[in-house]
Amino acid sequence: MIAAPFGSHTLQLSPDLRIVTKISPGQNQTSVDISCRALLEMRERICSVFILVIGVTLLCGLGCLGTHKSKDDGVHTEEVERPRQPHLIFIMVDDQGFGDIGYHGSDIHTPVLDQLAAEGVKLENYYVQPICSPSRSQLMTGRYQIHTGLQHSIIRPRQPLCLPSDIPTLPELLVEAGYTTHMVGKWHLGFCRPSCLPTGRGFQSFLGTLTGSGDHFSYQSCDGAEACGFDLHDGERPAWEMTGNYSTLLYIERVKQILQSHDPHTPLFLYLSLQAAHTPLQVPDHFLNHNDFQSNRLRRHYAGMLNCLDNSIGQVVQQLKSSGFYQNSILIYSSDNGGQPLFGGSNWPLRGGKGTYWEGGIRAVGFVHSPLLKRKGVVSRALIHVSDWYPTLLGLAGTLRTHIGLDGHNVWGSISEGLPCPRTEILFNIDPVSRKPGEPYHKAMVLNGFGIWDTAVRAALRAGDWKLLTGNVGDGDWIPPQALPGGPDRWQKLEKRRNELGKSVWLFNVSSDPYERTDLAEARPEVVKHLLTRLAEYNQTAVMARNPPDDPMADPELHGGVWTPWLGLEGDTEEDDGRRERMMKIKHCKLCKLKALFKKVGSRLQRNTLF
């Protein structure tokens, strides 16, 4: 239990924004007053937006009712021209770092992305989660991980774990709103049951991979090293015949086919989730040749992958234009987490990288490109998070009924018109599984946590200008661009060695100090206390973290060499019998056991780099 101190806490988040938290004894109740000079003006503006929204909703409502009415009442109303729902193209790229896009001054050339961003809105206060599955889960649900049970790490291929079935996904709601939904690329949100697959969660078609980091040509994917299998699926069927085609190019071909065959009068949701530029670092040779000037071998391959991606996205936009989608389309581009400096990525000048809660792990490359934007060619500094796309896209589709239960906000007004941003805070995560006994955090609760919060738990929060980190949030090194052949090794873990033992709280004003160089935790204990209280409040709304152990039945060796659902429908009784039989098969294979032992050692080594 949290022993939150009673009384009233005031926190000046910015000159214009003050938050007063009141906790009274005997009551499990907290009241939060937000007083804000800007709020009054904002309210007026929001009010007029409201009236507009109501107007639009009424219009839409009339449009939707139009057909029903003529049936039910026999009244013949001409169908009212309803506002056309825009085509929504969401492009997620894998592991592109903050310093890996041309317009951030990168040594990697991305001319197409630079131009699309320059003609649209660049999101320069945009956050995602530090690793793959978490960012994707929030995109699909609009909820923080503490509300989906996916607090801890990625979903591993053999984990019987996927998105909660009772939370509607973004594509499921878009289908209800009349959209056709297609997914191309990497899923990485679990596949233990058929109902967990993209086609089980709202996508009407799917070509891509279910795991996180397969080979870009052979589509062989290994979990650690002891379980390997084929992972390329067309719908629910393994797509053996496409083996050998490079992932980015294969996916772009599928996107073109979709655009050529889809009627632009029906609204389209296309989720293109490229595995570039995630490891393994592979790319067709001619893209590699563009990068001979890169003396670092990993960076050269990584750059080639991004060049190929850049070129491919140009082709997608070309196809949007030639197939008649472009004028009514909204293209959103986002990285899923920071770059991995050990594999060619760069987040310079930000601190830390993929897998950490430092800015380098979570402040992402992102932009919106669309003829429908009210302002173009601008930079937005609105605080936006990956969980915001869910309500934002539903809003654009005209089907956002409520914010209840959501952690995301509809930020379209901020992006398109520069209206005040509804978001002032981001809970990056509270990961209870990260708390390991024996870590040198004896001071974690009483001293560092002021009795409010066990600071040995990995957690991170942004509130206004402030960012608070607790627990083991990953290596916080600043790793300069890898101009040298040697790679980033000599920069790695420097920061860890400098930190005093038992340090578990950091505080930064990230508006004035985006590189997190000045830790204010000791200088501003009142701010630390307030933010720890916020963490404790969020924690009270958390669901239990689901982190089941790997299931040996998932091994592709038992399923024709393919990563595929291995559990049936919920409550399937035959499952147990089949299960026992196949377990016996595994047990009798002594050679397999020996193989597994050797593989396990290898996989431990691999996993340690994952966080």
Ligand SMILES: *[C@@H]1O[C@H](CO)[C@@H](O)[C@H](O)[C@H]1NC(C)=O
């Ligand atoms: C953060 O730093 C900026 C720039 O120095 C300053 O304007 C702002 O007031 C600071 N925020 C807080 C909450 O102190």
Ligand SMILES: *[C@@H]1O[C@H](CO)[C@@H](O)[C@H](O)[C@H]1NC(C)=O
């Ligand atoms: C895949 O590659 C083969 C040849 O290797 C080619 O014939 C085929 O068109 C490619 N398919 C796609 C979808 O790119």
Ligand SMILES: *[C@@H]1O[C@H](CO)[C@@H](O)[C@H](O)[C@H]1NC(C)=O
């Ligand atoms: C978060 O809440 C859970 C459940 O109430 C509790 O067991 C846990 O100790 C809390 N975590 C922290 C860090 O206070």
